[in-house]
Amino acid sequence: MRLIWDELGKALPMIFHGNPQLLDVIWFTVQVAVVATAAATLIGLPIGLALALGRFRGRNLLRALANASLALPPVLVGVFLFILFSPAAPLGFLHLIWTRRVVFIAQTILALPFVVALSAAAIQALAPGLLAQARLLGAGRLQVSMLALREARIGVIAALIAALGTSLAEVAAVALLGGNIYGYDQTLASATLYEVGGGYYADAVAIGIVLIVLILILMCGLGVLQQQGNGIRMRFRSAA
Amino acid sequence: MSDAAGDPRVMLRCERLSVRRGRREVVHDVSAELRAGEIIALLGPNGAGKSTLLDALAGALPAAQGRIERRGRVAVALQSPDLARRTVLANVVLALAWWGVPRGNRAPRAREALRAIGAEHLAARPAATLSGGERRRVHLARAIAVRPDILLLDEPFAGLDAEVRASLLEDALSALRSATRATLVVVHDRAEAWALADRLLILIDGRLVATGPPRELLEQPPSLEVAHFLGFDGRLDDGLEVVLTRPAHVALDPAGPVHGRVTRAIPLEDGVRLELELEHGRLYTVAPLPAPGPGDDVRVRLEGGVRFPRFEASAPVPSTAP
Known part of the structure; x- marks a missing residue:
């Protein structure tokens, strides 16, 4: 117990003195989380819509796969991408290993299942009559999709929260693919791991505290947006 | 499927239409027309295939x-x-x-x-x-x-x-x-x-x-089946014919020609629905209060109803019952 207080006592001044390296890690973490979540949203929402609204053979199997991918161990994704991007591999010519770009790619892949599976589930939970009625009154595919997203917005934003949470907290794939290189491609989570590995517990605690505060700020922001979606009109209009 | 041809007032026409839900055929051989200015009611019991049609x-x-x-x-x-x-x-x-x-x-x-x-x-x-x-x-x-x-x-x-x-x-x-x-x-x-x-x-x-x-x-319901569906719940065998009645066709009348006994009385908002057991059938009527109760003998007069041949349910003989 004393050790915790001691390390906290050392950690807090580090945070409040604005360590420039810590600020760099915070900025990179925010970039990775926002870009990965945005990319996963752009890719994942159309897939989630197709799984929820589409009528094609194998839809149930794809839904089951999307749900199963929620439990995908990040280290496994890291290993798979490492094999794919390693210099001798088919995509080795891209020279992505131990770069910042691969961290963005890995985090996007890890966030994607949350967007796909949770948004599909939210849309499937809608009253089927509304979407069927829209089709029967002439709504096109885009209009029905926008209506579904708007009506399921609470669940869809929950999917984005989960994706953002993964992007902020995941460490294994980042460490494996990016190398967790000090001062270059560390995120707050991987930097915590790095400091613990080096025995710098006060630094690890400081970074951990910053990570928790960042998670709280971003999640609260999305939470407010989600609750607004429940009660207040959002500028997230159906295609009309 | 195409635009309704011929009569310009016909907006929708189906000919010999059969429709399946999955492997089961739910609607069989339906032909109908819908004209401009017209309101048509599609009526049927639960599971008849109305929504499928x-x-x-x-x-x-x-x-x-x-x-x-x-x-x-x-x-x-x-x-x-x-x-x-x-x-x-x-x-x-x-x-x-x-x-x-x-x-x-x-x-x-x-x-x-x-x-x-x-x-x-x-x-x-x-x-x-x-x-x-x-x-x-x-x-x-x-x-x-x-x-x-x-x-x-x-x-x-x-x-x-x-x-x-x-x-x-x-x-x-x-x-x-x-x-x-x-x-x-x-x-x-x-x-x-x-x-x-x-x-x-x-x-x-x-x-x-x-x-x-x-x-x-x-x-003039075209068949016994349709008559039953339209609320003709009373039935009286009369020689080679069957008389079907709705409650409005049956009146309690002390001077009526038919004798019956009340077997059930269900209170309604403005009276009582009576089930009457007769020698050759069972009739239903709605009587104002005070109404006879179960076991009471009553005399009945028929003020309408439809007749069907007893063994040929499909060919109606529309007429006012005796």
């Missing part, structure tokens, strides 16, 4: 056999009045957007439709706060607002209490009437059909068993 007429289900011809655009109001999470006016405007109405025309048309169905006062209300009856009104307004050539309504009054249903029916009666539009309403309740329709289609077990004006069908 409506889906096929709307183009939402393919025809397994036969053909459907349509003239103009079809709008369908499904049975479930699901609305989007926005205001009532925005819901109707949204429907107009789906239909392809130019943006500038949507709000005035939406207000006009809400006014027609008696829901203008709800325009600013969020849909989530509406009662069941109000949701049905908005649902109907949405279908009317798009001004389709052919309007198909699936049980628009389902699940409403008697008072709300009567009020909505009254407003729908004028709102649905249009000289250029053909309207088909699926109804479960006969009273709704009488109130709304120029013509009835009666569907039983997926087959169209009767078609015609409501009064005509009631006075």
Whole structure:
């Protein structure tokens, strides 16, 4: 117990003195989380819509796969991408290993299942009559999709929260693919791991505290947006 | 499927139409026409295939056999009045957007439709706060607002209490009437059909068993099956014929020619529904209070009913019973 207080006592001044390296890690973490979540949203929402609204053979199997991918161990994704991007591999010519770009790619892949599976589930939970009625009154595919997203917005934003949470907290794939290189491609989570590995517990605690505060700020922001979606009109209009 | 040819007033025609749900054929060999200015009620018991037929007429289900011809655009109001999470006016405007109405025309048309169905006062209300009856009104307004050539309504009054249903029916009666539009309403309740329709289609077990004006069908049901469905619940064997009656055809009269005994008495709001056991059958009537009770002997006079040959149920001999 004393050790915790001691390390906290050392950690807090580090945070409040604005360590420039810590600020760099915070900025990179925010970039990775926002870009990965945005990319996963752009890719994942159309897939989630197709799984929820589409009528094609194998839809149930794809839904089951999307749900199963929620439990995908990040280290496994890291290993798979490492094999794919390693210099001798088919995509080795891209020279992505131990770069910042691969961290963005890995985090996007890890966030994607949350967007796909949770948004599909939210849309499937809608009253089927509304979407069927829209089709029967002439709504096109885009209009029905926008209506579904708007009506399921609470669940869809929950999917984005989960994706953002993964992007902020995941460490294994980042460490494996990016190398967790000090001062270059560390995120707050991987930097915590790095400091613990080096025995710098006060630094690890400081970074951990910053990570928790960042998670709280971003999640609260999305939470407010989600609750607004429940009660207040959002500028997230159906295609009309 | 193509545009209805020939008679320009025919907006929708199906010929020898059969429709499947999955592997099961639910609608068999149905032929019917829907004309401009006409309101038709599609009536039948639960599971008769009414909604399946409506889906096929709307183009939402393919025809397994036969053909459907349509003239103009079809709008369908499904049975479930699901609305989007926005205001009532925005819901109707949204429907107009789906239909392809130019943006500038949507709000005035939406207000006009809400006014027609008696829901203008709800325009600013969020849909989530509406009662069941109000949701049905908005649902109907949405279908009317798009001004389709052919309007198909699936049980628009389902699940409403008697008072709300009567009020909505009254407003729908004028709102649905249009000289250029053909309207088909699926109804479960006969009273709704009488109130709304120029013509009835009666569907039983997926087959169209009767078609015609409501009064005509009631006075002259074409078969025992249709008569039973139309509420002819009394039956009296009379030689080689069967007399079927509705409660309104049976009057208690001390000087009546037929003797019976009350076997059951069910209190109603304005009287008692009596089940009468007769020597050659069983009749039902509604008597005002004070009414006889179970076990009482009564005399009965018949004031209507239809006769069918006893062994040929399909060929009616319409006439007033003795």
